[in-house]
Amino acid sequence: MASTPQTTDAHTTAQGEMDLLRFATAGSVDDGKSTLIGRLLLDSKSIFEDQLEAVESTSQSKGYDYTDLALLTDGLRSEREQGITIDVAYRYFATPTRKFIIADTPGHIQYTRNMVTGASTADLGLVLVDARQGLTEQSRRHAVLLSLLRVPHLVLAINKMDLVDWSQEVYEKIHREFTTFATKLNIPDLEVIPISALQGDNVVNRSENTPWYSGPTLMHHLEHVHVASDRDLVDTRFPVQYVIRPKSDQYHDFRGYAGQVAGGVLKKGDEVVVLPSGMTSTISKVELFDTEIAEAFPPMSVTIHLEDDVDVSRGDMIARPKNAPKPSQDIDAMICWMTTEPLKPRQKLAIKHTTRMGRAMVKDIQYRLDVNSLHRDQEAGELALNEIGRVQLRTTVPLLCDPYSKNRTTGSFILIDEATGVTVGAGMINSAS
Amino acid sequence: MTNTHVDYQLSQLDQLEAESIHIFREVAAEFEKPVLMFSGGKDSIVMLRLAEKAFFPAKLPFPLLQVDTGLDFDEVLSTRDSWVERLGARLVVASVEDAIKAGHVVDDGKTSRNRQQIGALLNAIEENGFTAAFGGGRRDEEKARAKERVYSHRDDFGQWDPKMQRPELWSLYNGRIHAGEHMRIFPLSNWTELDIWHYIHREQIEIPSIYFAHEREVVERDGMLLSIGPEIQPKGGETVEKKMVRFRTVGDRTQTGCVESVATDTAAIIDEIAIARVTERGATRGDDRFSEAAMEDRKKEGYF
Known part of the structure; x- marks a missing residue:
């Protein structure tokens, strides 16, 4: 016998109506990133008793003085053995106003590809630095990657403030140093927060140790940062x-x-053009499942009907006649290379852009970007694993694309090795012709 | 017409729905022979609802695959049948019993049916030539799942290699596979247990009655409440009690415990979960309890 659930009560709709923030965390093994995430989960009451108990007993058996919250997030056995995070892990927690999806990415140099992966879907990037160390090469690199991936909001969390006696001077020095560095990047929104992930200061609760700091706690910022207009x-x-x-x-x-x-925004009556054919028509109906809706906007999954019987198939794009991307086969893009065999000129790969598949050939590798110094090495000639560079591609099918700086969906693509089927590159389009 | 969004804000549940529908359509467009792994549990029913929305008013462009352990709850099977009938879907049943008889699975008397499902499932995927199999796994369930991709590649032997996972960027999924391999697809990756219940509540989705509190004869064993039935009888020292209980997951009935509850509708369940202090797997799944890495081991072998 099956049961049909009963109707809605006001208090049960809150979860459905709250909004969503996706953020990516970056930091080295010792910056306390896993501890911070453990702290966010614990203080937002997203950790369950059995999970906490398992972590407490493991901490005890390892002879630690305190519960190692990092054990909550290090999922794969090899990571627990080595005590490091080796792959992107996704975590979930919610407060009464927002649901959060954390892409927890490892900080080591050899795992740039994971950081790029985590940042690709993030609204906000959280970079951790150790107050005692200040900005390191790695924290600069993380900021560069977040900026390259056009993550619109950045938080620099200065951790382990307890170990520098809650020094305002230390905080301001790192803040200044980072702001100077960030002028070379594209970071529209920056917040610098002094915290202690281990003790919880300024994570959820405001710290009494930082009377000189008037900004938000990390959780308050995560709950209130405005992402809808992005x-x-x-x-x-x-x-x-x-x-x-x-x-x-x-x-x-x-x-x-x-x-x-x-x-x-798409709505009934809009005049539209179908690319690449260039045929025009008018939207006759916008549907969500079995219901006609007034308007569709990102990131809704909908069904569009057109007045005319034009030829439309997968891989085509519906845009407006006076505002449509030009079908382009010559693509200029920043590429993050993600496999051990280097990317070389004349190399041929499969490319996936929006819902369109094709093949691409590397025409030129213009330069390799040193993500520490931002130096452009024009002699590079190829891109090795975890390197990023500016590349010219020629595609077999025209791409219906925009610059990545304008649209992260129509401005991005992936490259696939045709022999192995593995995703080997991530691309962000600068321009196309 | 409904849903005029003056502020163009989409709630998190609507965003999850949109993402899952996108995944269903992407797989249907790119894979030759997808299948939806349907257990009759709440997660696979939510998947089915999302698939219904993704292709409406067309019928599902893929069949459902159920691995029959022979130990499924009757309530789960009848809900399955009612969904299959309403959607006019095609159902493929892979039976663990048959797999044992055919020698694909060894019954040593110690291995749980949940674990034996692996063999029956992989065999069904291979025999039918399925190239993509939708599963209801969520990343919030367990630490090993937290690292799994939406498109999760399986080799010739159906195994998952957590160190060789493909990077997954933006909403650009890579469905390339070689002959003999297949892809597991997890459209609910970003949903939490609470999201699932809110969605069931909002959409008034039909789920098996054993999810709701009812009176049942149970015995307490290893800290779990097990339902008295043909396979579960009290051992020495154990007493049978009648309690108001509900199931939080609906696996093999010899392995799945229930919890004491008075929640008889979805609103009450949501309230109960919102304050629950134990994860759903930790509370009621005997098969995850053997070691901290139990799930990772089963996944590597080809579990859902």
Whole structure:
């Protein structure tokens, strides 16, 4: 026997109506990143008794003086054995106003690809530094990567403030140093917060040890940072993902174009152009499942109907006649290379951009970017694992793309090794022609 | 028409829904032969609901695959049948019993049915030539799952190699596989247990009645409440009690415990979970209890 649930009560709708913040954390093994995440989970009451008990007993058996909160997040056995984080892990917690998805990324140099992966979907980047060490090469590199991936909000958390006697001087020195460095980057929003992840100061609760600090606690900032306006609601971009044709008697003439809105607002009556064909039509209906809706905007997954019977298939894009990307086969992009065999000129790869697959050839590697000094090495000639460089590609199919700085969905692509099937590169488009 | 969003804000539940629908459509477009692994549990029912939304008004462009342990709760099987009928979906059943008879799975009398499912599942995937299998796994369930990709590559032997995972960026999923390999797809990766319940509540989704509090004869064993039935009988010193209980997960009935509860509808369950202090697996799944790395081991072998 099956039961049908009963109807909605006011108090149970809160979880559904709260909004979402995705953030990526970066820091070295010793910066206390895992401890900080453990602290956020613990203080927001997202850790369960059995999880805490398991961690407490492991800490005891290892002879630690305190509960090692890092053990909460180090998931794979080899990581627990080595005491390091080796892959992107996703964590979830919620407060009464927001749900949070953390992409917890490792900080070591050899794992740049994981950091790029975690940052690709993040609204906010959290960089940890050890107050005793100040800015390191690694923290600079993390800031560079977050800026390159166009993560719009950045938090620099100066951790282990308890070990520098809560010195305002130390805080301000690191703050100044970072602000100077950040002028070379693209960081629209920066917050610098003095914390102790181990003791919890300024994480959820305001610390009495930092009377000189008037900014928000980390949790308060995460709860209130405004992310809704980071989306592009102006430039209509709808990559067609799937054509729904029921071929049933009831829906004989149904022809819907399904996809996730990548930019702008789509509504009934809008004049649209279908790319790459250039055919124009008008939106006759926007649907979400079985319901007609007034407007669709990012990141909604909807079904669009057009008035005319134009030829539309997966990989096409619906845009506005006076605001549409130009189909381009010559792509200039920053590429993060993610495999041991280096990327070389003339190399051929599969490329996936929005819902479009094609092949790409490397025409030129213009320079390699040193993510520590921002120096551009024009003699590089190739990109090794975890290196980032500016590359010119020629594609077999035209891409319907925008600069990454304008749209993170239509401005990004991945490169796939055709022999192994592995994702080997991540690309952010500068320009296309 | 509904849903006029003057502020263009999408709630987190709507964002999760949009992401999952995107994943379903991407897989249906790119894979030759996908299948949805359907256990009859709440997570796989939520998956089914999202798939229904993704392709409406067309029927699902893939069948459902159920691994029948022979130890499933009747309530779960009847809910399954009702969903299959309403959606007009095709159901493929892979039976553990049959797999044992055919020699694909060894029954040594010690291995739990949950673990034996691995063999039956991999065998069904291979025999039917499925290239992608949707699973209801969520990253909040367990530490090893927290690192799994939405598209999780399985080799010829159906194994997961956590150190060789493909990077997964933006919403650009890479579905390339070689012959003999397949991809596990987890459209609910970013959902939490509470999200699942809120969605069931909001969408008024039909789920098996054993998720709701009911009176049942149980025995306490190893700190878990097990339901009295053909396989579970009181051992020496154990007493059978009648209690108001509900199930938080619905696996093999010899391994799945229930919890004391008075929650008879989804709103009450949400309240109960919001203050629950023990994870759903820790509370009621005997098969995850053997070691801290139990789930990682089963996943490497090809578990859901």
